[in-house]
Structure formats: C-alpha cells, structure tokens
Amino acid sequence: MGADMYFTNRSLPVVEILAREGIPVQVHMGLVPKFSHWRGGLKAFGRTHEEAMELYHTVKSYEDAGAFACEMECVAEETLNLLNERTSIVTISLGSGNAGDVIFLFMADICGEDENAPRHAHAFRDLGKMHREMFAERVAALAEFKSEVHDKAFPYPAQSISMRDGELEKLKEALDKQ
Numbered sequence: 001m002g003a004d005m006y007f008t009n010r011s012l013p014v015v016e017i018l019a020r021e022g023i024p025v026q027v028h029m030g031l032v033p034k035f036s037h038w039r040g041g042l043k044a045f046g047r048t049h050e051e052a053m054e055l056y057h058t059v060k061s062y063e064d065a066g067a068f069a070c071e072m073e074c075v076a077e078e079t080l081n082l083l084n085e086r087t088s089i090v091t092i093s094l095g096s097g098n099a100g101d102v103i104f105l106f107m108a109d110i111c112g113e114d115e116n117a118p119r120h121a122h123a124f125r126d127l128g129k130m131h132r133e134m135f136a137e138r139v140a141a142l143a144e145f146k147s148e149v150h151d152k153a154f155p156y157p158a159q160s161i162s163m164r165d166g167e168l169e170k171l172k173e174a175l176d177k178q
Contacts, residue, residue: 025066026067026068031074031095052076052082069092074096092104
C-alpha cells in the first residue's frame with residue numbers, strides 16, 4: 001500500500017518473517033505504553049546495568065532478526081549511547097536524550113496540545129490554549145443555536161426558502177378545491 005516500512009511490537013519470529021520477505025521492520029523498546037502493565041508501569045529503562053544488558057540483548061536479537069530501526073522510548077541516554085556503539089540498528093530517541101540517531105517527539109507534544117504531556121515531552125507552543133478556546137467557542141455557539149431554535153427565531157429569513165410571489169395564494173386556492 002505504499003508504506004516505506006512496518007512498525008511492530010511483535011515477537012522476534014514476526015520480525016524475522018517480515019525481514020525475510022524484504023519488508024523493512026522497525027521495533028519499539030524501553031517504555032512501550034501498551035505493554036507497560038507487564039513491565040511495572042510507565043517507567044524508564046536502562047537505568048541500571050542489568051536493565052541496560054537486557055536492552056542490549058533484546059536489541060541484538062532484533063538486529064539479528066532483521067530489524068533496521070528501533071524506537072527507544074524512555075531509555076537512559078548513556079545506555080542508548082552504548083547500544084548505538086555496539087549495533088547497526090538505527091535508533092530513534094523518544095525521551096532517551098540525544099543518543100538516538102533520530103530524535104522524535106509527537107506533534108501534539110511539540111505543539112503543546114496535551115494537558116498531561118509525559119515528562120519527556122516539551123511544548124514549543126501552546127496549541128492546547130487554542131483548543132480550549134475553540135472548545136469554549138463551540139459550546140457557546142451550540143448554546144446560542146439551541147436558544148434561537150427554541151425561541152423559533154432560527155432559521156432566520158436569510159437562511160430560509162420562501163415561495164415565489166403569488167404562489168402561496170395559488171396553493172391555498174388549489175387546496176381549497178380539494
């Protein structure tokens with residue numbers, strides 16, 4: 001369908017199958033939100049040497065399976081630096097400092113659209129304020145619309161369709177003959 005690569009959180013055998021078929025595969029390690037309940041919640045990884053070694057072995061396994069890239073979310077920057085030195089995988093840092101080959105942040109976080117942004121996010125602007133203002137304007141518009149409809153004031157003449165001159169009388173005459 002025109003995709004440049006496939007992003008997956010699936011197992012090594014799935015990555016191997018895709019890579020063997022010539023499909024570029026990117027994986028996700030560190031804090032993987034949809035699996036965080038299995039890993040003790042939303043937390044950083046690679047802050048101890050044991051966690052860093054676990055990440056190393058996992059990223060090497062993905063590399064051997066054929067993955068070309070890995071999003072490293074909330075991994076200690078020092079750990080990611082060492083992983084970069086010892087693997088060919090392209091690393092994408094999301095909350096993992098400047099160690100990644102690519103630095104990534106979601107558009108909503110960059111633009112400040114989330115009131116409860118994660119710690120690693122930084123809002124360069126405050127679109128959240130604009131969203132709140134737009135929401136308030138929508139609510140006010142809907143309340144005004146409801147009131148005007150309830151009072152039979154809307155639709156206004158400009159938004160209504162009327163019969164052509166003299167046609168109402170003709171209609172009444174035709175109806176009276178029925």
